[in-house]
Amino acid sequence: MLAPLRYGAFRYLAVGRLVNMLGNGVAPIALAFAVLDLTGSVGDLGLVVGARSVMTVLFVLFGGVVADRIPRRLVLVGSNVLSALTQAVVAALVLTGTATIPLLLALGAANGVVSALSQPASAAATPQTVPPELIQPANALIRLGINAGMIGGAAFGGLLVAAVGPGWGLAIDALTFAIAAVAFTGVRVAASPAKRSRTSIVADLREGWTEFTARTWVWVVVLGFMVLNAALAGGVNVLGPAVADETIGRSAWGVVLAAQTAGMVVGGLIALRIRVRRLLLLGVACMFAESFLLLGLALAPSIVVLLSAGVAVGIAVEQFAVAWDTSIAQQIPADRLARVYSYDMLGSWVAIPLGQIAVGPVAAAIGTRDTLLILATLVVLAVLGMLTSRDVRRLRAVAPAQAVGTAQTEPADGGPSDSPTTKPTEPAARA
Numbered sequence: 001m002l003a004p005l006r007y008g009a010f011r012y013l014a015v016g017r018l019v020n021m022l023g024n025g026v027a028p029i030a031l032a033f034a035v036l037d038l039t040g041s042v043g044d045l046g047l048v049v050g051a052r053s054v055m056t057v058l059f060v061l062f063g064g065v066v067a068d069r070i071p072r073r074l075v076l077v078g079s080n081v082l083s084a085l086t087q088a089v090v091a092a093l094v095l096t097g098t099a100t101i102p103l104l105l106a107l108g109a110a111n112g113v114v115s116a117l118s119q120p121a122s123a124a125a126t127p128q129t130v131p132p133e134l135i136q137p138a139n140a141l142i143r144l145g146i147n148a149g150m151i152g153g154a155a156f157g158g159l160l161v162a163a164v165g166p167g168w169g170l171a172i173d174a175l176t177f178a179i180a181a182v183a184f185t186g187v188r189v190a191a192s193p194a195k196r197s198r199t200s201i202v203a204d205l206r207e208g209w210t211e212f213t214a215r216t217w218v219w220v221v222v223l224g225f226m227v228l229n230a231a232l233a234g235g236v237n238v239l240g241p242a243v244a245d246e247t248i249g250r251s252a253w254g255v256v257l258a259a260q261t262a263g264m265v266v267g268g269l270i271a272l273r274i275r276v277r278r279l280l281l282l283g284v285a286c287m288f289a290e291s292f293l294l295l296g297l298a299l300a301p302s303i304v305v306l307l308s309a310g311v312a313v314g315i316a317v318e319q320f321a322v323a324w325d326t327s328i329a330q331q332i333p334a335d336r337l338a339r340v341y342s343y344d345m346l347g348s349w350v351a352i353p354l355g356q357i358a359v360g361p362v363a364a365a366i367g368t369r370d371t372l373l374i375l376a377t378l379v380v381l382a383v384l385g386m387l388t389s390r391d392v393r394r395l396r397a398v399a400p401a402q403a404v405g406t407a408q409t410e411p412a413d414g415g416p417s418d419s420p421t422t423k424p425t426e427p428a429a430r431a
Contacts, residue, residue: 003130004130004137013187020122022152023174025150027087028049031166034094034099038099039101055113056115061205064340068336073188080178080184083174128189135330136279136326140268205339221284230378266311279397283319283324283327289315289316327397
């Protein structure tokens, strides 16, 4: 299970992503209270947060092209340095009392562009750091670090903002980006095969789109998650707090969300041990559990029911996340992987704002309970739709056990991915 840690490049990548998530756990809390301290307006907070999200969605395809054109280590280091700079400026503005909403909007938008550049590279880097047979445990370990970082960052962020103010929380976020940039310098892996001729960005996007659509299981799952994510964003993120206010209370709702994250940690540990040939089928089937929290909010919004649902959802999410990242990494050529991830991110995220905006008027028209039941039904239908695909049901994973023995015989700091001249092994199977 821990064989990926024998590869130096993987360890640096895992540390960098863990530190990133620590900062990302602190940042939303610090930014929220910084804006509220500045204007007291929830609308202004929505604009600042929304500016970053919109720019991330708009530029994520370009980020995929960049990550497939130049070494991913360079993209990771550069994007984290830029993020450190933008967050340091935000922190300085807040600490000196010179922050304004237009300045925060501009810096948030800039940070969104940088995030769009880094996310496809970050997702596509893991397969380059370990042999293909170790991709599943490597993804599980990465996810464990991410979830641990989310929990630790959120807890630390709340304490930090309460103790010394949001400005210092934003400064810590900037510091974590700088530390992550240093860690990513150790991700020394073979570059993707060089193109024989330089192509245009449009041609690269077209090539990525061809790769994305060539495998039915890829676009079917992304379409399914377009619906699923929109339903969850509206039901859990918008209606969830409203239901909690009337039933279990705000603090208890925070405990429910924390239980979901704890479930993700447990799910990561389970994913480390699971060895099945049809890994994607298992991961998609686990997504039925995403309806549990919506059903609990609609039918029995008690702390016991919602806590249980939250844990179950967290465990299920990790099974899918590891199955998806493993399947993508094993089946997509390395030199096109970041572009496929960028189309995946765009498709999965694009309907989230629609779900968040539409759920309020719908709930006002037909009632919160019925809206939550409709959203739970949409989740179930989305999962059933994914499972109707023969390719989703039959896709086979490379057996991780095949390389465990050989990986453990490598020197602790001398795995094959530590050498910049070593070529990554080709996946054993293509869809």
